Amino acid sequence: MKFKLKRLLAQCFFFIVANLGGLGIKTGFCYPFFYCHACPTGSAACPLRSLEISVINKNFNGRLFLYPLVILGMVGIITGRAVCGWACPVGLLQRATGKVARKLKRYVPLPKKVTRTIDQKGRYLKYAILIGMVILTPFFIGFMFTDLCPVGFLVGTIPISLLNPGEFIPSFYFYPALVIFILFLILIFTIERGWCRYFCPIGAILAPFNKISIYHVEVDKKTCVHCNLCSSVCPMGIDIPNMHRDPECILCGKCVTACPHSIIKFKRN
Amino acid sequence: MKTLLILQLAGFIIAAGIFGGLIASEDVYSEVQQTIVKVLCLSCIKLTPATDINFTFETVFDGDHPSFILENLSKGVVFLAFRADVCDACDIMEPHLQDIFEIDFEKEETIVVTKTVDGINVTFIHISLNHSPDYLIDSYELYDYQQVSGVPMFVWITYGYDRGFIKPFYATGYGTLQQNTGEDQQQQLLDIIEDAVALYKQNNHGNH
Numbered sequence: 001m002k003f004k005l006k007r008l009l010a011q012c013f014f015f016i017v018a019n020l021g022g023l024g025i026k027t028g029f030c031y032p033f034f035y036c037h038a039c040p041t042g043s044a045a046c047p048l049r050s051l052e053i054s055v056i057n058k059n060f061n062g063r064l065f066l067y068p069l070v071i072l073g074m075v076g077i078i079t080g081r082a083v084c085g086w087a088c089p090v091g092l093l094q095r096a097t098g099k100v101a102r103k104l105k106r107y108v109p110l111p112k113k114v115t116r117t118i119d120q121k122g123r124y125l126k127y128a129i130l131i132g133m134v135i136l137t138p139f140f141i142g143f144m145f146t147d148l149c150p151v152g153f154l155v156g157t158i159p160i161s162l163l164n165p166g167e168f169i170p171s172f173y174f175y176p177a178l179v180i181f182i183l184f185l186i187l188i189f190t191i192e193r194g195w196c197r198y199f200c201p202i203g204a205i206l207a208p209f210n211k212i213s214i215y216h217v218e219v220d221k222k223t224c225v226h227c228n229l230c231s232s233v234c235p236m237g238i239d240i241p242n243m244h245r246d247p248e249c250i251l252c253g254k255c256v257t258a259c260p261h262s263i264i265k266f267k268r269n
Numbered sequence: 270m271k272t273l274l275i276l277q278l279a280g281f282i283i284a285a286g287i288f289g290g291l292i293a294s295e296d297v298y299s300e301v302q303q304t305i306v307k308v309l310c311l312s313c314i315k316l317t318p319a320t321d322i323n324f325t326f327e328t329v330f331d332g333d334h335p336s337f338i339l340e341n342l343s344k345g346v347v348f349l350a351f352r353a354d355v356c357d358a359c360d361i362m363e364p365h366l367q368d369i370f371e372i373d374f375e376k377e378e379t380i381v382v383t384k385t386v387d388g389i390n391v392t393f394i395h396i397s398l399n400h401s402p403d404y405l406i407d408s409y410e411l412y413d414y415q416q417v418s419g420v421p422m423f424v425w426i427t428y429g430y431d432r433g434f435i436k437p438f439y440a441t442g443y444g445t446l447q448q449n450t451g452e453d454q455q456q457q458l459l460d461i462i463e464d465a466v467a468l469y470k471q472n473n474h475g476n477h
Contacts, residue, residue, distance in 0.1 A: 021306075028302030037306045038313035045305040049313070053305070053355045063297045066287055073284035077277055147312050147357075156314040167415065168316035169447065171358075177315045212276050269274070 003253055007086055011095070014087035018043060030068040032075040033088035034202045036149065038156030040163060046152075047072060048134050048201055052144040055135055072202070076209030080216055084196055084203055085250035090151055091196065098192040098235055105192075119237055122198045123248065130201040145201065148177045150184035193235045196250065207247035216245055217256065220263040230255035230264055240264065304353055304399055309418040312357050317444035318417050322461055324440045324468070325414065326431050332411045334426075334437050335404065337394075342426060342437060345383070345390025346465045349424040351409050352376060354399045358444045359421040365455040366395065369462070379405065389466045414441040423458065427465040428472035435472045440465070 018031060022041030030047040037045045047068030054064035075083055084091050133145035146152055157177070161168060187194040196203050210216065219230075219241060230240040233254045238246050240255050255264050291297045311317055328334065334342075341347045350366055352359035354376065367373055370393045374380045379402065380395035396405045398420060412424040422443050429438025440461060448454040 026302065026306045028298035028300070028306065030301065036313060038310045042306065045301045046313075049305055049310070050301060056355050059354075063291060063295050064300070067291055067297050067301065070284045070288040070291070074281060074288060077281045077284065142357075142360075144312070144355075146310075147315070149313065152310075152313045153315065156310075157316060160309075160314050160316065167319055167417075168314075169319040171311065171315050171317040171444070173312065174315040212273060212280065214277055 010086045011092040015089045033083045034090045036152040052138040055139040076206045080210040080213030081206045082251035085252035097188040101192040125198045126204040130204040147173045150181040153181040210247045218267040229258045233258045311419040322440050322442045324438045328411045341392040347426040348393045351396045351422040353420045386466045425465040427468045
């Protein structure tokens, strides 16, 4: 079976698992990826919500704080950020929109130096969002990232409004969230994996695990001819020939397939 | 290589150990299930229920009114306020409840307090879905008329006349009751309490 197809099947499988709530299966686990419990068919809790609730309004609930972190930790130690590439439903969505982003990039070329600097610095944004909006603002002022989350808007607000016409009215956060949702759509249609690269707080939790994860992608630098075919197909925009356990790698395997000399491989150690 | 392997093993054992410990010894699984997954997170969906608050006899799934409701109803109107620990709209509505019933309480507290309105007792029961006893929490589903599963949820229970019988008659409201200002929200709570009291006065005698 083709590698690309295997990954698509895995993503579809996890999408179904994430939506088992439609069959009445509402568990007490946290998703190890980005998905929302407010989705009418959601089957588990958003790990970010659990983190936010654990620190809300200067209270600290150690159990709720540790619970999502250890779930993400176990997954992260084994696979690193592979869940972003193989399991996350938002990743699946971006896989579809990535094709548009790629075409757009060809037609609207921006100066490489500028885009590279913004791209490199922008990747730290997700860590700032994780610490700032998931931990600090809930703790100090009670404002939570999930109040404005565009994924909650996509899989919660829109389906609930459509399934229950006239039964709900916009709340205080609706319009700011709508603006963020529109920006989210623009982002994922213009930058391949833009959400994963710059904004995903779950990605920020998982990224450091790439440094120690059992599964990872390795490049044989000695035999690499620097043709850069791998970098050109990488959805995360990683400089693959110089990569070593890069925190941004989502183990999608596109570079493994693209390498003409087969020197990029999945490793397990 | 050896250091990395030790790190991986140690990290996984620690994470798995904590996870196992949390699942086995704490009620974190059911806490997440009951307070995050099963409850519709109104702030996550950025919506609030648009409900007209009307009195009805029909409980959800035709369930029987719990004994604590019937016991308090025999003394007067019952007013329930359900909330969760993390709930923006609950925080907005809570001061109004404290004003109306002239009492201070914490959001985690289960409160039962009685006030007289127009000569009729109104028993106010504040129920936290995270901390209150199960028999109180279980009444939530019974009165969640629109099956919104969201908080805050307010329930006014009084008596009503139904084809020859006097029966418990209740109304359910959600969120900020579709009112934008604090004044209107408080007035809406009071108006329905007064309606419930008027209905109680009309129908209470028929109950005996």
